[in-house]
Amino acid sequence: MAVTVEGAPWLGWTVAKALMRFAFMVANNLVAIPSYICYVIMLQPLRVLDRKRFWYIEGLMYKWLLGMVASWGWYAGYTVMEWGEDVKAISNDEAVMLVNHQATGDVCTLMMCLQDKGPAVAQMMWLMDHIFKYTNFGIVSLIHGDFFIRQGRSYRDQQLLVLKKHLEQNYRSRDRKWIVLFPEGGFLRKRRETSQAFAKKNNLPFLTHVTLPRFGATNIILNALVARQENGSPAGGDARGLDCKPRGLQWIIDTTIAYPNAEPIDIQTWILGYRKPTVTHVHYRMFPIKDVPLETDGLASWLYQRFIEKEALLSHFYKTGAFPPAQGQKEAVSREMALSNMWIFLIQSFAFLSGYLWYHIIQYFYHCLF
Secondary structure: OOOOOOOHHHHHHHHHHHHHHHHHHHHHHHHHHHHHHHHHHHOHHHHHHOHHHHHHHHHHHHHHHHHHHHHHHHOOOEEEEEEEOOHHHHOOOOEEEEEOOOOOHHHHHHHHHOOOOHHHOOOEEEEEEHHHHHOOOHHHHHHHOOEEEOOOOOOHHHHHHHHHHHHHHHOOOOOOOEEEEOOOOOOHHHHHHHHHHHHHHOOOOOOOOOOOOOOHHHHHHHHHHOOEOOOOOEOOOOOOOOOOOOOOOOEEEEEEEEOHHHOOOOHHHHHHOOOOOEEEEEEEEEEEHHHOOOOHHHHHHHHHHHHHHHHHHHHHHHHHOOOOOOOOOOOOOEEEEOOOHHHHHHHHHHHHHHHHHHHHHHHHHHHHHO
């Protein structure tokens, strides 16, 4: 598209701003991630002496790193409006978040809106595509204990066994609380056609705003982490009794992300900030685990129903600009999620000061040895 004389200054400023933001992101990563690794190495004796305290400190640093990523979008004007139930009430419980997946910006959006959800973000385990292992954040996720899943039919059964083993080895031992899962198994634009063909073949609803979920990972997670009562039924949370909480997974948080005009934000936009300020909308519904069937067929039907409901939620949002009210309510209530500028300043200052400190420490030992 040709650039007019009137539009040239705006384009020039957009390009200059994007370059400055990219330079800051690179500097931010160069100080924050190596500092995180150095602190984790330094704290290894504590891991032997007091494992719970070690993972608590590591979780705090992990939360700060996610907060830095969130701040890149925050200062570009990419904010979050939350709808539905208030998940802060269960931030100390164990839960699985089932999230629809449209673009790489979904992850950044969750990093932002979960910052004010108590200890959940520090004690969270992400399930993400294995390609993220090779990004700048991959080493942090490996240390934290996130799981990288390889997509594809030929890998599916083997990956589910690896996931089960990973949960057994890392979930309880690292005191994890929430798991973030994208059950669709890929981005909407990549999976929609395949999902619609599958739906037509199996007489399932035709979906356009989401795709039919894959339930293998969800099945593994629930069967590995749900506490059982003596009669074999799941023990789980109840919205009327938050004070009596049995051990084990207690909630499913059905999370629906919606972008204005169905135009998702990707991670390049989040970093460079070349798109105009945008409000992303996130809707939550909480389901006690005792109401979720754990047998394979029942769970598959339950998951399909949740994504059919997501389709209805998103259709309503794209028509009206708002999510519909919950059953029994006349009007849906939204809550603006905000990051503290002072908190962002403090964690960024800590990152750059830590980078400066570790650089001189490593330089000192290098000169001593060589």
